[in-house]
Amino acid sequence: MLNLSNYLSIKNEVSSLSNKATIIAVSKNFPMVFIKTLINHGHNHFGENKVQEAKYKWTDFLKEKTNIKLHMIGKLQSNKVKDAFKIFDYIHTLDNQKIAQILSNLESNFDKKLKYFIQVNIAGEQQKTGIDPELAGDFIKYCRLDLGLNIIGLMCLPPINVNPIFYFNKLKTLAHENNLSELSMGMTNDYIEAVKNGSTYLRIGSGIFGSRSNQF
Numbered sequence: 001m002l003n004l005s006n007y008l009s010i011k012n013e014v015s016s017l018s019n020k021a022t023i024i025a026v027s028k029n030f031p032m033v034f035i036k037t038l039i040n041h042g043h044n045h046f047g048e049n050k051v052q053e054a055k056y057k058w059t060d061f062l063k064e065k066t067n068i069k070l071h072m073i074g075k076l077q078s079n080k081v082k083d084a085f086k087i088f089d090y091i092h093t094l095d096n097q098k099i100a101q102i103l104s105n106l107e108s109n110f111d112k113k114l115k116y117f118i119q120v121n122i123a124g125e126q127q128k129t130g131i132d133p134e135l136a137g138d139f140i141k142y143c144r145l146d147l148g149l150n151i152i153g154l155m156c157l158p159p160i161n162v163n164p165i166f167y168f169n170k171l172k173t174l175a176h177e178n179n180l181s182e183l184s185m186g187m188t189n190d191y192i193e194a195v196k197n198g199s200t201y202l203r204i205g206s207g208i209f210g211s212r213s214n215q216f
């Protein structure tokens with residue numbers, strides 16, 4: 001069973017620093033019994049990184065609990081976009097035209113709209129997904145104007161083992177330049193710096209649920 005004390009102290013800490021930051025409890029790898037403890041406590045934003053797992057865990061549950069908001073924080077593959085579209089409310093990892101086009105078509109066909117973050121490869125790391133910061137402006141315009149997607153902000157995963165503050169600020173500047181108000185940044189290890197530097201959506205997993213090693 002989930003011990004709520006970590007969640008409660010993170011929540012207090014975050015609300016003492018900002019009144020604009022939403023905590024996304026990243027529940028990947030954890031079964032619904034853990035997640036339900038948080039839901040019963042009134043938490044309603046959850047993050048998953050695999051469409052298959054999210055579908056398996058959440059589909060039935062979402063039929064009853066309509067106030068839950070599910071966030072897709074993992075890489076989207078084109079053959080999974082339709083399933084993702086059906087159960088998620090937010091997608092944090094939009095970074096290419098092909099997937100954006102599929103989503104736009106789904107929105108027209110199913111009369112449902114999602115909220116999107118564009119994922120930016122903020123430090124230009126070769127192994128990472130996300131759009132190049134130089135190309136972000138054009139891609140945002142394309143998604144908004146040509147495809148009619150509701151782009152609400154930018155998301156990044158800063159390089160590991162370096163101070164993330166420079167990258168958080170870089171993302172914030174890029175968002176402001178493109179009239180985007182939301183920032184999806186900050187995880188268990190750096191959510192405090194992220195909130196202090198303007199994050200509005202924190203993606204916190206192990207800090208709330210504990211180590212993911214032997215779960216779901």
Ligand SMILES: *Cc1c(COP(=O)(O)O)cnc(C)c1O
Pocket residue numbers: 026028049073074157187188189203204205206207
């Ligand atoms: C797993 C994951 C998180 C949460 O990571 P923790 O370190 O457990 O808080 C946040 N963002 C993304 C994209 C993830 O895949």
